[in-house]
Amino acid sequence: MDIEQLYADADRERIVAEPPKRVDAPERTAFERDRARVVHAAASRRLAAKTQVVGPQSDDFVRNRLTHSLEVAQVARDLARALGCHADVTETAALAHDLGHPPFGHNGERALASLSQDCGGFEGNAQTLRLLTRLEAKTFSENGSAGLNLTRATLDACTKYPWTRAFATDPGGVHSDGTPRFVVKFGVYDDDVEVFAWLRQGVEGTRKCLEAQVMDLADDVAYSVHDVEDGIVADRLDLTRLDLDALWETVRAWYLPECDDAELSDALASMQAQESWPRAAYDASRRSLAVIKNLTSDLVGRFCGSVQTATFAASDGPFIRHRADLVVPRQTEVEIGILKGIAAHYVMQAQDRVDLMERQRSLMAELFEGLWALGPDGLDPSFVEDWECAHDDATRQRVIVDQVASYTDARAISRHAELMRRS
Structure with a gap:
């Protein structure tokens, strides 16, 4: 069956009905139009000036939120095609997944979450939904802005945490400065529940659709692999000299609290057994750059291949929407956690980085x-x-949150300087 036929008319429905495009326009599917809308959104362009791990002005090599999103989109699209779900829906979700991130990455998210307790909190994924359905204006109706007016299937795929703050679980682990994490994970603010109910029509509970699961995995894969690559090139870490005792402590504190040393060591040894794992320290030569690039390529293939095999073994499909689930093997989960822990330990916990944050x-x-x-x-x-x-202070505070979250790193710094001079 053709991939388009697997998706129902309701999957292509938009909040605001749109008339057919002019007859001389290029023929595109509803999901292709969704992708184009995200690509051309102003919020997408702003990602180029927002922090991924280190600031976008700190080096001409390190990733920013836009380049990270492009890499997540590539991983997500390839895995979606391999599984048989819609590549355009999944890629659009990947391109959009960080649109709601404020300046300074997760550190900015932490700051806004603390500042917005009286108006419903802040979470980057909930802000993404708000952007797509309200703030990034393309379509208007009698009820106001409908944002980019994306299809139901695409909006559902963009919803990484399909619940409100009231249903979020308590966070675990610590921040880089050793303080306990307090930012809870949720995907919709209380004043956006109407559009959330629309996009989740016919879906019970908090199960993510398959396309959202693929996007989420692609984010984890890209985050884990590429942050290590950035750390190596920035001379923050050396994969041939890892302090395992300290590293395992960080991995457990940040990502895998239930893992013991034996499981972590076995998973690391399995990755190190790959032919592409570096045997010498990075020296910035073209040869060493090639070694790192081959490693990242092999790791992405390793993780996606294991997930594809496990997913096919668990179900006959079809692997779309809410008709199947992605299966991530335990070994893959631990290996990804180790790589994320390496970046956390050697980059994010470095004292100069902690002071900057x-x-x-x-x-x-x-x-x-x-x-x-x-x-x-x-x-x-x-x-x-x-x-x-706005009808009360909480609603007005939400407007301030929306404004601050829209800033790039550089704009936040310049606006802060302006305000300090005025005061």
Whole structure:
């Protein structure tokens, strides 16, 4: 059966019905149009100036949120095609998955989560849904902005955590500075539940659709592999000299609290047995660059291949929407956790990085307070109407959160400097 026939008309439905395009326009499917809308969104362009792990201005090699999203999209599309789910739906979800991230990456998310407790909290994935369905204006109706007006299937695929904050579980682990994590994972704010109910029509519970599961895995794969690559090239870590005692402590604190040393050591040894695992320290030569690139390629293939095999073994499909689940083998989960732990231990826990992140959180707090004091006079024009329509302080605080979250790293720094001069 053709892939388009596996998806129902309801999967292609949009919140606001759209008339057919002009007859001389290129013929595209509904899901291809979704992808184009995300690619052309202003929020996508802003990702180029937002932190992935280290700031985008710190080096001309390291990844930013946009290049990370492109890599996630490539991994997601290839895995979707291998499994038999819609590649355009899955790739669009991958391209959109970080649109809601504020300046300074997860550190900025931590700051905004602390600042927004009185207005419903902050979470990057919930902000992504808000962007796609409200803030990134393309389609308007009598009820206001419908955002990019994406199809139901695509919006569902973009929903990594299909629940509100009230149903989120308590976070575990610690931040790089050793303080306990407090940012809970959820995918929809309370004032966006109406559109959430629409996109989840016919779905019970909190099960992610298969395309969202593929996007989530692709994010983990890209995050784990490429952050290690960035750390190596930035001379932050050496895969041939790992302090395992300290590393395992970080892996357990951040990602895999239930893993003992034996399981972690066996998983690391399995990865090290690959022919592409580096046997000498990185020296910035073309030959050593090739070694690192071959390693990242092999690891991506290793993880996606194991998941594909396990998923096919568990079900006959079809591998679309809510008709099947992705299966991630335990070995793969541990190996990904180890790579993420390597980046956390050698890059994110470095003292200079911890000090920088503290300064960033202070900047975010002062920026929020400065904009709150100015009210509509401090907002971009697109947010002024939201402020004027707000009926209470909590709603007005949400407008400030939306404004700050939209900033790039550089814009946040420059706006903060402006506000400090005015005060």
